[in-house]
Amino acid sequence: MTTVLAIAKRVVQQIPACAEVFGTASSRANGFDPATVLSALYHNIETPYTLFPLVSMVGGKPVSSAFAYGWTLDGNEGVEFNGFYVGTSGFMLGPRVWLNVGNWILEGRASTFNAMTEVILHEMGHVYNELQPQGSGGSQIIQYDKGNGKSSENTQLIFRKCFP
Ligand SMILES: [Zn+2]
Numbered sequence: 181m182t183t184v185l186a187i188a189k190r191v192v193q194q195i196p197a198c199a200e201v202f203g204t205a206s207s208r209a210n211g212f213d214p215a216t217v218l219s220a221l222y223h224n225i226e227t228p229y230t231l232f233p234l235v236s237m238v239g240g241k242p243v244s245s246a247f248a249y250g251w252t253l254d255g256n257e258g259v260e261f262n263g264f265y266v267g268t269s270g271f272m273l274g275p276r277v278w279l280n281v282g283n284w285i286l287e288g289r290a291s292t293f294n295a296m297t298e299v300i301l302h303e304m305g306h307v308y309n310e311l312q313p314q315g316s317g318g319s320q321i322i323q324y325d326k327g328n329g330k331s332s333e334n335t336q337l338i339f340r341k342c343f344p
Pocket of ligand 1: 306331
């Protein structure tokens with residue numbers, strides 16, 4: 181994950197068209213810098229099904245990520261959903277990302293780091309959409325992309341903007 185996270189941070193920092201997928205100029209300057217959100221979301225990625233995921237806060241909402249097994253993901257490379265978090269102040273809803281661990285290992289063996297980077301950027305686009313009420317500015321990622329062919333459109337968008 182360290183390598184892939186570093187590549188993802190590099191492309192959002194060095195390629196303006198890639199940064200522009202995530203939020204607006206004003207949201208990126210106000211708490212939603214894509215490189216910062218990448219760190220918050222993925223730096224303590226863990227194994228699935230923990231009741232108390234290692235949470236970072238983005239825009240006042242808890243965010244986290246985990247590796248999950250393919251059968252929970254319907255064969256998708258990753259999913260993003262609004263999940264429950266248990267905290268000292270009770271239950272909170274916040275974005276969670278699950279990455280397909282089988283797919284991740286296969287792509288890792290093949291050293292297809294761009295494909296791995298695409299997945300974490302794509303899922304982060306969904307997180308930006310979830311956090312629109314918190315001022316993220318949304319993203320160019322189409323939010324409802326399961327079973328309607330939009331997921332591959334989102335994937336192509338990331339490749340076009342971030343791996344020109
Ligand atoms: Zn998607």
